[in-house]
Amino acid sequence: MTARFLHRIDVALGRYLPEKRLFLRSDDSTRFVRLSPLTQAAALSGTTALVAWTMVASSILLIDQVGSGNLRDQARREQALYDSRLNAIAAERDRRAQDVREAQDRFNLALDEVSKMQSALLASEERRRELETGMAVIQKTLRRTLAERDAAQGHSQELAAQLAGETAPAEGPRPADVQQTLAFLTGALDQTAEERDRIAADAASAYDMVRTISYERELDAERNDQIFTSLEEALTVSMAPLDKMFKAAGLNTKSIINRVRQGYSGVGGPLTPLSVSTKGAAADLTPDEIRARAIMGRLDEINMYRIAAEKLPFAQPVKAGYRLTSPFGVREHPTLGGQRMHEGTDMASAYGTPIYATADGVVVKAQWVSGYGRMVEIRHEFGIVTRYGHMSKIRVEAGQRVSRGDRIGDMGSSGRSTGTHLHYEVRVDGKPVNPMTYIKAARNVF
Incomplete structure (x- = not known):
């Protein structure tokens, strides 16, 4: 078939x-x-x-x-675009940092001017009180002199009437005594008139001086108002980026500031007598003193922001040029395979590149940890912990206190790693968060 x-x-x-x-x-x-x-x-x-x-x-x-x-x-092309973007961001960061430094210099200069103006204002106030006291003494002396003059004139009229025979004294005075009394009274009246004229001239001069001092006080008040206004504007401009930075990092600024204030709240001093005004208040404050106290309060708030910023991981762990090789989030594991959560950010640079602490804190681990290799863990305030993994060398010890910007190790490829890089983690109350949230929030501030 x-x-x-x-x-x-x-x-x-x-x-x-x-x-x-x-x-x-x-x-x-x-x-x-x-x-x-x-x-x-x-x-x-x-x-x-x-x-x-x-x-x-x-x-x-x-x-x-x-x-x-x-x-x-x-x-x-994407690498070139990314590099140009990084260069632009670095230039913008440097420009913003320069603006902040210039604003701080202007603020310090204005603060010095306020101190000088306050000293001059206190000195002028002291001179005014001295002049008021002198004027009160002069007025009291003038009133006493006028009363003595009126009494002398009345006594002179009585003596003249006795000489003219208007009164009939029981015993007539002798002409020599009357002439001597009239001569004495005439001299006293002339001396009183001269004293009155001199006192009147001194009073006029004092009034002119008071008007001059009042005018100077008005000029000082106007200058103080301009200085206070400049300071208030500078404080507003200085606080806006800080407040924006904390909000961009998802932090409650009021809660952070309150916790910093509680940790820095020590006061004291010797016991002094209690000062009470006639109104029952501790002291009567002028409008300038009220504005100065408000500015000091804002300055204290800025200082609280500065302290909080030093305790939070806003700084860069790597200051040299680096490449972001793996962001925070789910990824394909480079050695084990499969979709796994990447709880930090990988920054690749040359072997031995310095690694710095991103905030003030205490080193709790500085040892070999499985997976991380040579790893440093730092505990910061507000329940925040940062981790630095895959180091080639550790330069700190457990229990050591470090400040932001201190060198804690060198970049390497220890542990589970495919090449030289830094694995950087930020944890809040034990939960991992994206470290770039803090770094991007502080990009235009530090």
């Missing part, structure tokens, strides 16, 4: 592929090979399949090479 079927196929193919014979001659004989239509069709089909397979394989190989070239070009 099979032979018959093959024969029919051979006959059908013979119309298009007639039977051929391939002769092989030698010196003593001639041989031939018979190529039936079916054999020719099989050979032709095999050749066609081989050519088609070669073309398809070549096309796939060519497409793969073209696609790989495009991906490499795209990766290079």
